[in-house]
Amino acid sequence: MNSMNNTINEIKAALKPLKMETPAFRQIAVVVKPDTVHNALSYLKQKGFTQLSIVTCVDWIKESEFELVYILFSWTEGIHIQLRARIDRDKPVMVTATDIFPGAQYYEREVHEFFGVEFTGNEDAAKPLFLEIWDDLPPLRKDFDPQAYSDSKFPMRERGNEFVSEIGGHDDE
């Protein structure tokens, strides 16, 4: 537990977070300003948090903000750390983490595809990853209406009298 407290104090001193909490055993959640995310990630990596588990995004539509979430893990300490930063929803731009964690490439492409966040310094971030030939708003934004998109693209079965006659008209054997 001591090493945990030491880590918390060190991180607090180095990152100067807006908010810091320990939601569960050996887990730390840190909220930082978006322009310090890149520094924070490189600091945490040289602190031993060498595994970037995920980069994802939360759409806070009422506050008009996106929240980027980075989850890191330290194999030496056994501590998870969650780094969060809020960016403007209308012009979502974040500095890429691929120069620190090359594996962030796919997460950033995913976040770009599903939320439309631009990652400066990552040339491949705009390449399509899961969706092929996408022609609408990024689909995981809260203002995207999946039902309307689905109705316009994928017609459903018309339900009329033929459904009843299908049941009634089955006289096999």
Next chain:
Amino acid sequence: MVLDEKDNRNVWEKIGDYFSANSIWMKWYCTGCGAIELPPTMTSRYDMERLGMGPMATPRQADVLLITGYLSTKTLRRVIYSYEQMNSPRFIVAFGSCTINGGIYYDSYATIGRLDKYLPVDLYIAGCMPRPEVVMNGFNELIKMIKKGQAKGWKHYQENYEWYKKNQLDSLGEVIIKDEFHE
């Protein structure tokens, strides 16, 4: 697809249908859910080989394309590719409720609503999930349909190719597969 009940096969087609009904090779397209129902169907518990059915490795050698579960637009492009590689007579068995009306993914931006708008489905096995008993029952039904010459989806696809192609293009944009792993 409305089945034409009239049997206008000639004698050679009848013989061909009789033999193909008794020796069915299946390609399973199991990228949706439901693939787990097929190992018990195939192995000793239900043993579909007693109906003369067996799994096949590639669509070019298969008679039946079994499509399980939901289909995303991305998967549907690959399914259409696989189907068009198959030799006639070829049959599609759609498995699970997602192939009928989208199932629980009815409002998804990524999965299609109904499969028979894009490919001719000969037989639906409804359920979420259909258990192996139902799958066996469905295969039995398919064999009967082939023997009677009622499984005419592939002919329907040839005759209404423009209609199917138009639906495919309307929903998918284009059917050609382009991704970075195939370049």
